[in-house]
Amino acid sequence: MVSSGAEPPGGPDATGQEPGGYGRHRHGREETPEERADRRWNDIIQEVRVAQTGVQILFGFLMTVAFTPVFATLGGTEKTIYVVTVVLGAATTGALVGPVSFHRLLTGHRLKPQTVVWASRLTLIGVVLLLATMVSALLLILRIALRGSAVPWVVAGLAAWFVLCWFGLPLWTRHHYRARK
Template identity: 45%
Template structure:
């Protein structure tokens, strides 16, 4: 292994002494762990959304609320699909010696899933506040949640990366 690492010209990515294959394996394992964390929450949220039409108060929703609900169902199912996509990509490319490309593709799919999840979470809060309080509260709280998620999921990582 020392020869393989030495052949890379010294420490590779981030000061780690690992081959391209080792780095790809490590990155893939880390990506899968991230997907596991996200998948559970998204499945619970999707399940919650799918049960709403069977609740007595669902008939009381106005046209706007029903439209928001339907958009949320589509986004939530799309988020679930996007979270499973890296695994499907891995299956399609298994034993093709394309692990770095699999990791890159999986990373991109996961980033899209995170954006979709932000919209699903924002929209769900918007809908709940719209139904329970009023439309203005729904829009204000929804926008606030989107701002918080943008800060936590984009600004904080950018600051950490810059200081890094």
């Protein structure tokens, strides 16, 4: 059940707990630990679906590059960047598929809260690996397409943008709104 946000008579105690509740916090949710784990699991799965789709498409394209005529013309540095990018893409795929395996292997063992914690960690690792994969892929593509001294600057700017969007703004928001409480 979702809280309406209105405080019941008596209000929360010093810890934010509502009297007689399952741990409902002020402006929070009234849910059991199992319900919370189920909700958090569904949130993680939705997040992973979005990230997995992009990673799988990127990884699929990366795997085909080695079989194109252009690959033979690449220099040693570009081939090294390509190999690093493919390995990062594979690692990203592994991290983002990990939550699915966790769920499948632990379903029915009454370990949902622990599964959620580990799935969340794997998802965050997957996002960090996705950042590295994207930066590496951009470096490879822009080195081939532009062949200029601006490439490192463009890649660094895009990497900073990813860090800002994926980590900076969420962490700032968490800090900013936590400080206001």
